[in-house]
Amino acid sequence: MxxxxxxxxxxxxxxxxxxxxxxxxxxxxxxxxxxxxxxxxxxxxxxxxxxxxxxxxxxxxxxxxxxxxxxxxxxxxxxxxxxxxxxxxxxxxxxxxxxxxxxxxxxxxxxxxxxxxxxxxxxxxxxxxxxxxxxxxxxxxxxxxxxxxxxxxxxxxxxxxKLPQKWYCVVFPNQHVSTAQIFTHPDLKRDTPKLLGDWQQQVLTNDCEPLVKKLCPEVEKTLQWLLKYAPSKMTGTGSCCFVEFASQVQAQDVLANLPHTWQGFIASSVxxxxxxxxxxxxxxx
Ligand SMILES: C[C@@](CO)(OP(=O)(O)O)[C@H](O)COP(=O)(O)OP(=O)(O)OC[C@H]1O[C@@H](n2ccc(N)nc2=O)[C@H](O)[C@@H]1O
Ligand SMILES: Nc1ncnc2c1ncn2[C@@H]1O[C@H](COP(=O)(O)OP(=O)(O)O)[C@@H](O)[C@H]1O
Known part of the structure; x- marks a missing residue:
């Protein structure tokens, strides 16, 4: 080269x-x-x-x-x-x-x-x-x-x-969440035991989600709204929330119905x- x-x-x-x-x-x-x-x-x-x-x-x-x-x-x-x-x-x-x-x-x-x-x-x-x-x-x-x-x-x-390829609709509820604020908050859950055995057989959540939902009602609203389409989750310390699908059209359908106060995008995982x-x-x- x-x-x-x-x-x-x-x-x-x-x-x-x-x-x-x-x-x-x-x-x-x-x-x-x-x-x-x-x-x-x-x-x-x-x-x-x-x-x-x-x-x-x-x-x-x-x-x-x-x-x-x-x-x-x-x-x-x-x-x-x-x-x-x-x-x-x-x-x-x-x-x-x-x-x-x-x-x-x-x-x-x-x-x-x-x-x-x-x-x-x-x-x-x-x-x-x-x-x-x-x-x-x-x-x-x-x-x-x-x-x-x-x-x-x-x-x-x-x-x-190696993960199977999926399509995601990711929604930003127009609120920024500071990573440092979440990690210094006294109410953050910090005691989840380390994973044992095959992680794919377990119920896996985001420990930051309950706290961010409490501090940021718009995140709670977004997660609730997305539930109409599929199980919804928050990424990292928020504020973006997402739903997962096997096909692009399903993700596109969620984006097409997104309330105007929020922003979103669809993408496939790699x-x-x-x-x-x-x-x-x-x-x-
Ligand atoms: C939580 C995660 C999960 O992917 O993502 P985001 O929600 O920020 O994207 C990351 O670990 C964020 O990584 P990053 O954003 O690079 O963190 P840093 O700049 O190093 O640290 C930001 C703040 O988070 C705290 N922090 C970060 C990572 C970690 N394992 N423990 C922490 O307590 C740091 O003390 C600092 O106050
Ligand atoms: N190039 C950059 N893009 C985004 N944020 C940046 C950048 N450089 C510095 N920052 C600062 O880092 C903070 C966290 O940004 P970002 O990585 O987008 O958030 P998150 O870790 O929640 O995904 C921002 O609020 C901003 O102040």
């Missing part, structure tokens, strides 16, 4: 198909068991190489200051770690709701590390990139590794699983992150 001068990469959404909290560590982080699937829907990032060390972001930055943006933090981390003398112009098309539990910020950070590792020719392995990404967020490693998985630890120890599929196609050229 000739090192490209520019490239585009999706930053896909994730869903937590279940999320158990097993305990709290001394540093405040929580021990989790959670099943991650990737969706073929997400933000779009375009990277152009520059010969100075400047890192800039244009597009849908939604008022996030440059130095707070996880895209910038990821780029700076790789640049510093690998002593890179190049820079990048990065354009963001934001499709994923922020604070929605679909991992947009973490996915943007992961796709930035994956793309710049190629453009800057830093040649870190996925393990090295995942270790680096963990400094930016507990969810970043799963996006770097790019395979559906049950995550253990704080979300960084990954047990890969066992390999679409960022990895896109990157492999670029590298193979």
């Amino acid at each position: 000739n090192t490209p001068f520019e490239l585009s990469l999706i930053a896909p959404a994730k869903l937590n198909l279940f999320l158990h909290i097993n305990g709290r560590r001394d540093d405040g982080y929580h021990e989790l068991e959670t099943l991650f699937t990737f969706l073929n829907y997400g933000d779009e990032l375009h990277f152009t190489l520059t010969n100075d060390k400047n890192i800039s972001i244009s597009g849908d930055t939604h008022g996030i200051a440059l130095t707070d943006n996880l895209i910038y933090k990821a780029a700076l981390l790789l640049q510093t770690q690998c002593k890179v003398n190049l820079g990048a112009k990065i354009n963001l098309t934001k499709r994923l709701p922020m604070g929605g539990g679909v991992g947009g910020g973490s996915s943007d950070a992961a796709s930035t590390l994956l793309a710049l590792n190629t453009l800057w020719n830093t040649a870190l392995t996925l393990d090295e990139l995942a270790d680096l990404g963990l400094n930016l967020g507990a969810d970043v490693p799963v996006f770097i590794k790019g395979k559906s998985a049950i995550a253990h630890g704080i979300g960084e120890q990954l047990e890969y699983v 066992n390999t992150s679409p960022a990895h599929t896109e990157l492999a196609a670029i590298i193979d050229k």
Whole structure:
């Protein structure tokens, strides 16, 4: 492969198909068991190489200051770690709701590390990139590794699983939920025992859901509304809720009836992150 001068990469959404909290560590982080699937829907990032060390972001930055943006933090981390003398112009098309539990910020950070590792020719392995990404967020490693998985630890120890392809209708009830607020709340359930035996034979829930429903009535309403179509669940620490179907038309039908106060999208799940599929196609050229 000739090192490209520019490239585009999706930053896909994730869903937590279940999320158990097993305990709290001394540093405040929580021990989790959670099943991650990737969706073929997400933000779009375009990277152009520059010969100075400047890192800039244009597009849908939604008022996030440059130095707070996880895209910038990821780029700076790789640049510093690998002593890179190049820079990048990065354009963001934001499709994923922020604070929605679909991992947009973490996915943007992961796709930035994956793309710049190629453009800057830093040649870190996925393990090295995942270790680096963990400094930016507990969810970043799963996006770097790019395979559906049950995550253990704080979300960084990954047990890969193959999941059947499904269609999802994901609804954002127009309320942002802060992950930190949920994880510091005294009422959060933190004592679910670790999974024993075959997880596919068990009833699996999201331990954050009861608390978020209490704090955020719109999430409760969304889950209730979705129940008309299929069993509804919340992803991560919310606020997005989803229903699962075997076919696209069923998911499309829910979206078509969505109340105007909420936003939604449909997408199919994939066992390999679409960022990895896109990157492999670029590298193979
Ligand atoms: C809960 C999950 C489930 O996938 O997703 P989201 O709902 O945020 O998308 C993630 O673990 C979120 O990962 P991420 O958003 O990268 O978390 P971080 O930036 O590292 O941490 C945000 C906040 O959550 C807390 N946190 C995060 C992960 C974890 N296992 N235990 C925690 O207590 C941290 O202490 C911090 O206050
Ligand atoms: N590129 C980015 N995209 C989204 N959020 C970002 C980004 N950079 C920083 N953030 C911050 O991270 C917070 C959590 O974002 P996000 O990952 O979308 O939520 P969640 O973890 O609930 O899926 C946002 O509220 C925002 O302040």
